[in-house]
Amino acid sequence: MTADIIDGKAFAATVREKVAAHVAALKADHGITPGLAVILVGEDPASEVYVRNKNRQTVEVGMNSYEHKLPADSSQAEVIALVEKLNNDPAVHGILCQFPVPDHMSEREIVAAISPAKDVDGLHILNAGLLTTGQKAMVSCTPLGCLMLLRDRLGSLSGFNAVVVGRSNLVGKPLAALLLRDSCTVTIAHSRTKDIEDVCRRADIVVAAVGRAQMIKADWIKPGATVIDVGINRIPAPERGEGKVRLVGDVDFAGVSEVAGAITPVPGGVGPMTIACLLANTVTACCRANDLPEPEGLTA
Numbered sequence: 001m002t003a004d005i006i007d008g009k010a011f012a013a014t015v016r017e018k019v020a021a022h023v024a025a026l027k028a029d030h031g032i033t034p035g036l037a038v039i040l041v042g043e044d045p046a047s048e049v050y051v052r053n054k055n056r057q058t059v060e061v062g063m064n065s066y067e068h069k070l071p072a073d074s075s076q077a078e079v080i081a082l083v084e085k086l087n088n089d090p091a092v093h094g095i096l097c098q099f100p101v102p103d104h105m106s107e108r109e110i111v112a113a114i115s116p117a118k119d120v121d122g123l124h125i126l127n128a129g130l131l132t133t134g135q136k137a138m139v140s141c142t143p144l145g146c147l148m149l150l151r152d153r154l155g156s157l158s159g160f161n162a163v164v165v166g167r168s169n170l171v172g173k174p175l176a177a178l179l180l181r182d183s184c185t186v187t188i189a190h191s192r193t194k195d196i197e198d199v200c201r202r203a204d205i206v207v208a209a210v211g212r213a214q215m216i217k218a219d220w221i222k223p224g225a226t227v228i229d230v231g232i233n234r235i236p237a238p239e240r241g242e243g244k245v246r247l248v249g250d251v252d253f254a255g256v257s258e259v260a261g262a263i264t265p266v267p268g269g270v271g272p273m274t275i276a277c278l279l280a281n282t283v284t285a286c287c288r289a290n291d292l293p294e295p296e297g298l299t300a
Contacts, residue, residue, distance in 0.1 A: 003260040006149055012272035019279045020061040022295040034286035035064035037086045039097040041079060042072035047098045057275055066092060076105045080113045087115040093289055094120035094282035120281040131177045138281055139300045143175035145273025146207060146228050147300055153226055153262055158183035163200050165189045166209035171230055175207060178300055208250035218255035227256055227263040230270050
């Protein structure tokens with residue numbers, strides 16, 4: 001068997017098209033333009049690239065983008081004061097602070113300061129609690145992207161046996177809650193799971209979000225299973241030259257592709273979905289703030 005490749009880049013483009021259409025309708029019918037505010041503290045090169053991409057894609061779908069850059073020596077109080085200002089700004093419907101922040105700041109306290117209704121990263125503890133209890137919440141972007149890819153591939157997820165490898169607050173736990181809400185039978189596996197290979201082998205859906213390069217091998221996978229690889233790991237690539245690296249996931253792609261029914265590649269799988277879902281969450285937050293119907297196909 002050779003697995004079908006799930007093209008996250010192409011699917012993310014369709015999500016952005018839906019977002020753009022809904023933004024255009026909000027402008028035309030209600031005179032409302034969704035706004036996304038991004039806070040960047042310091043000059044981390046990777047974060048700067050990511051923020052630029054967010055800003056570009058926000059503008060491309062017709063939304064307002066508000067960038068706030070603060071020096072690395074800013075105090076946490078200054079960041080939280082900015083967050084509170086954005087909480088009270090009716091033109092801003094989504095707020096995120098790009099992490100990591102400098103060591104003297106607490107990411108947890110910054111997230112706690114963001115209004116849960118504008119928490120388009122889905123990290124606020126209130127949103128985590130609402131999601132876990134099956135209520136309406138802002139959902140973390142990467143888990144939402146995984147869910148969209150699975151629904152597109154499999155249709156109804158009801159009754160599927162799903163294993164999520166990884167128990168992080170950012171991906172593993174919220175994705176498990178989403179899958180449970182879609183009536184999957186869900187197991188969270190992690191570093192202490194006994195016979196983890198056998199646990200994965202029983203799954204119709206395997207989501208790898210553990211942060212260990214190529215950990216999940218072909219003999220872990222049930223023939224025909226759908227495999228979603230969230231991992232992004234850099235490993236040496238001497239064939240490309242001295243000091244060069246290449247990106248790989250948490251799944252041994254070459255081996256697992258011979259067993260699985262479908263698989264996401266790295267790069268080009270889950271990664272492109274993250275910003276697309278951030279845009280979708282901003283539109284959803286805008287609709288909720290204005291008591292308007294939520295965009296179809298863009299929510300959990």
